[in-house]
Amino acid sequence: MFAYYFDLALRSFRRNKVLTALMVLAIALGIGASMTTLTVFHVLSGDPIPTKSDRLFYPQLDPATMNGYTPGEEPEEQMTRYDAEELLRQKRAMRQAMMTGGSVAVVPEKAGLTPFYVDARYTSADFFPMFETPFLFGGGWSAAEDARHDRVVVLSKELNERVFAGGNSVGRSIRLGDAEFRVVGVLDAWRPVPKFYDLTSQNFGVPEQAFLPFSTSRDLRMERNGSMNCWANIGGDDPEGNTGVNAPCAWIQYWVELESPAQAKEYLQYLRDYSEQQRASGRFERPTNVRLRNVMEWLAFQEVVPRDVRMQVWLAFGFLLVCLLNTVGLLLAKFLRRANEIGVRRALGASRRAIFAQCLVEAGTVGLAGGVLGLGLAWLGLWALRQQSSGVADILHLDLPMLATTFVLSVVASMLAGLVPAWQACQLAPAMQLKSQ
């Protein structure tokens, strides 16, 4: 029966080419716009580390002075160096790492080659196992190397290609700024989207190209990047200034990995206790105000998905709604124009249900055609977005779930649009239609 209705639908399309084309075009435009914006939203709101995003947590403390204190306010977004180093030393989670962004000059060995700057990350040993970074060669460094302030570095695949032509560079040395570093590992391609571990600069940027121990970076006074918030004057005599251990400045990102999501409660209590201790010793002034958010909670809190993107999704779906209304109207016109034919079919014994089914199959077929065309438009839309040189452009692609969504959405939408016209068509009294012949 379905095949027969499908055939009838195709015949009907051939009879009314312009009207059919209009319907398919309207659905395709709506679907194309919706899928383009939905894909952007889908990519931007994705889980950057699905295997353990519910076990990775971002602890926050409130180390600022009472100046500017408003009860109920969120604590500092980043940690002070003192607290980060202290929590790292106490090691109360399964894994933990402190980190900050920076930049280093890479000085090629060969004389005459110009040095260049790359973004770097100063972090601690657990960074690599905690974030499951893929390694091409070698691996990360250990806590012992952190403690010894060793000059070791993990390179990105890109930097390894640039400096060592993509070969196994583990054990070789590379000059970063004023110092020689020993390569201990080379990462494979790694692109968490968003770049969740540090949301102070580009949310969707690529990871850094050189990773080295935080302790070493402070020895060498390497340049740091990212935001820093200071709430008091920096003590005059610390040569390290605002990056000193005791500086009243928050600029460190700190992540912990717990064995299970259930342990969050325990760890939160530990943070509270730590905060109380610091208050008792006079370091903290504010009432204890700690947070512990997992990856997705942290991304939501930071509003990583731009508001514009959300608005574009709503806008596109509003447009799809108008396109569907349009299709409802056109389908209605189409079915009622065939009142005679329907009358004949009814008189020959077709039930209302059969007429209804026939109409829905026709609507669904329009939807399918609209979906195919819409997919083309969405692909075109994403291609146009990729041409813009903004940070996320290169990762916008239709994936399999979105492809399936496109077809389900277009067929379901057009069948919904077909409901009212199909209902009206099957309500036609056969006698009336035959009489007017």
Add this chain to the structure above:
Amino acid sequence: MELRPILSTLRRHKTASALIVLEIALSCAIICNALFLISGRLERMDRPSGMAEEELVRVQVTGVGTDDNATARTESDLALLRAIPGVKSASIVNQVVYDGSSWNSGVNLSPDQTHITLSASIYLGDAKLPETMGLKLVAGRTFNPDEMVKWAVANSPGYDAAPPVAIITTDMAKKLWPGEDPIGKTLYSWGDAGTRVVGVVEQLARPNEIGGAAAHYYSMLLPIEPDYTVGGRYLVRTEPGRREEVLKAAVDVLQKNGPTRIILNQGTLDQMRAAYYRQDRSMAWMLVIVCVALLVVTALGIVGLASFWVQQRTKQIGVRRALGATRTQILRYFQTENFLLATAGIVLGMMMAYGLNQVLMAKAELPRLPALYLPVGALVLWLLGQLSVLGPARRAAAVPPAVATRSV
């Protein structure tokens, strides 16, 4: 024009009429709000920075490793830049508008205040910076050479003197001392000692959107002269039309002045501005495309349905024509019908536009939709309706009276 027959016909085609009305209403609601959003973006992109943007280029430079002669090297950099033909003025500055990275500091009116009055963006540069930027001084003076402090000194351990003087913007002056003359007043920001306001510039935007629209011009200049290790941003003001050649020469000069110099960024302020507002521009374009697509789809819907009605009523039209109705009357009939449907859609659409705006106000912190957008939206949709119905209506008018005598 008799409305009754039209209304009674429409009553018999409730579903189809309702669909058209709803489609027009939705289009009207979305278009009104989209136009409002577009105008908001255009306004944002139109904000002046307060600088002579069309005469400025920026070069960001850095060295490798630590440089003990940073202050001296900066001075020679500046001397070389100022010697380039076509250069009016050159300065070093810690942050540049449209660059994104910014220095901010809380500003208080008294030293023991617990909650800051406002957060201002801090510009540090040499004495010539106001001239290089092309700032418009509206009161007081710029910094005297003897007030300038080198960054190396200000940042050295043990130095904790606050900058004695500052230049602020009119917006900041209005917020700090509404209705008063800010010159000579004292504010508390860097360090515990007060800083005296010596000058007021008309406008100077901050490098990013921290603090929202109200705080866009909360900027302050302090007499601390950074060296090139503090971001390394050189701002060069050129004679009109010579930006490109000066930029090239400036990059060349800076690259050569030192053992290892790396140029991190270079470009004109216009290029930086375009990059800064790229997101707004693409959003505005997206909105324009949606509006056009909406209009096209709505028009297609009207054409489709009107054609169907004309076809369905061919015999009825023939009878009317046979009974003496003129072509114009038939034409007017369909035009009036469309006008009625469009009007109903627009009335409903305005209510929906208002509702949609309420949602946007709550969710996207948008201002209230000015009433002006409603008549504009209405006019657009009325015109669209009349244009779309013209074709089918003319086909209807062309139906010959003889049709009435034929049985189908």
